[in-house]
Amino acid sequence: MTVRAAVAGASGYAGGELLRLLLAHPGVEIGALTGQSSAGLRLGALQPHLAPLAEREVLPTTAEALAGHDVVFLALPHGHSAAVAERLGEDTLVVDCGADFRLSDAAVWEAFYGTPHAGSWPYGLPELPGVRATLAGARRIAVPGCYPTAVLLALFPAYAGGLAGPEAVVVAASGTSGAGRAPRADLLGSEVMGSMRPYGVGGGHRHTPEMAQYLGGVAGRPVSVSFTPTLAPMPRGILATCSAPALPGAGPDDVRAAYEKALGDEPFVRLLPEGQWPSTAAVYGSNAAQVQVALDPAAGRIVAISAIDNLTKGTAGAAVQCMNLALGLPEPLGLSTIGVAP
C-alpha cells in the first residue's frame, strides 16, 4: 500500500523534518508541499538537505492544494489548523503537529493561547496507557508538544504504577529549533551560543496544562506541574529532568518494576540499564526516547530523566508513528531508533 501525503508548513523546521522522514518511508508518496511567505519558491532553496525534493515548488496553503491526499500533515503556527482541517474530507487522515487540538478544556486553552478553542482530537502519544487503541483508524490526530512528549514519557510510568504524589516538578532544556524558523532577535546566534537561559518561568508556559492534563489522566486525579523550560545552545534535543513525591512504601524495586512494565515493550522508548543516563546526543535525528529513573530517598522523590530529539520523537517522528497506527501500517515503518554520533 502506498499513501499520498501532503505537508503544510513544508518550509518550516517541523515540515522539513516530516519530509526527511517521509522520503525514507517505503509506504509514502510525497504530494503537495505548502507554505506561506515561501510560496512560489523551490524547496531546495529552503530545505537544502532534502535533495530529492529540491525542484518541487512550494504552493500556498489552501484546501485546494491539500485536497486529494490520503494524509495531510499540518506543521503550521498555532491557530491555523482548524480552518484548514475543516475543509479536508472526513476520510483524509489529518495529523496536526500544532497545539490546536491537544487540550480538552476550552477555558484552559483560552487562558494559555488567548484564542477560541478549536476542539480536541486523539492525542498522538501512543505510549500512554490506552492511547494506542484510540489512534487505530483515527482520521484526526493531535501530535503532542515537544516538551510534553519528553515529560510524559519520563513521568507517566510513576503515575501508572500508583507510586507518585500529585505535585510534579520539571526543568527541561531544549535546542533552539523548538522555537521554529521564523526570525526572532532573542534567538540570534550571538544571543544563544555559549549560554543557557530559562523562559516561561512561574507556570506561564503553554505546555504546562498539556502535561497536567495527560499526567492527571494517567493518575486518575489532578496532577500539578511546576515547569521551567530552558533554552540550550544546540539545534535539536530536549533533556527533561522531572520529579514527583514518592508515595509512602514506594521503594527502588517498585519504581524500577513500574518503569519496566510501562516502557519495556515500547518500540521507541528505551529504559536505560541502571547507572546509565539519557543524553540528547544519543537520540539526535532518531525517533527514540531514552528514559532513566531513580528514587531519591533523602528527598522522598522519584527522579526521572528523558531525552528526545524535539523535531523527531518530539514532532515529526511522532506524526509518522501516528500515521502508521491510524492506517494500520506497522508502527515503526520508516522510522529509526538509530542516532547520529558523535
Ligand SMILES: NC(=O)C1=CN([C@@H]2O[C@H](COP(=O)(O)OP(=O)(O)OC[C@H]3O[C@@H](n4cnc5c(N)ncnc54)[C@H](OP(=O)(O)O)[C@@H]3O)[C@@H](O)[C@H]2O)C=CC1
Ligand atoms: N519546532 C519544534 O520542535 C516543534 C514544533 N511543533 C509545532 O509544529 C508547528 C510548526 O512549527 P515549526 O516548524 O517549528 O515552525 P516554523 O516557524 O519553522 O514553520 C512554520 C511553517 O508554517 C508556515 N506558515 C506561517 N504562517 C502561516 C500561515 N498564516 N498560514 C499557513 N502557513 C503558515 C510557514 O511558511 P513560510 O515559511 O512559507 O512562511 C512555515 O512553513 C507549530 O505549530 C509548532 O508548535 C510541535 C512540536 C515541536
Ligand SMILES: CC(=O)N[C@@H](CCC(=O)OP(=O)(O)O)C(=O)O
Ligand atoms: C525552544 C522553544 O522555544 N520551544 C518551544 C516549544 C515548541 C513546541 O513543541 O511547541 P508547540 O506546542 O508549539 O508544538 C516553546 O517553548 O515555545
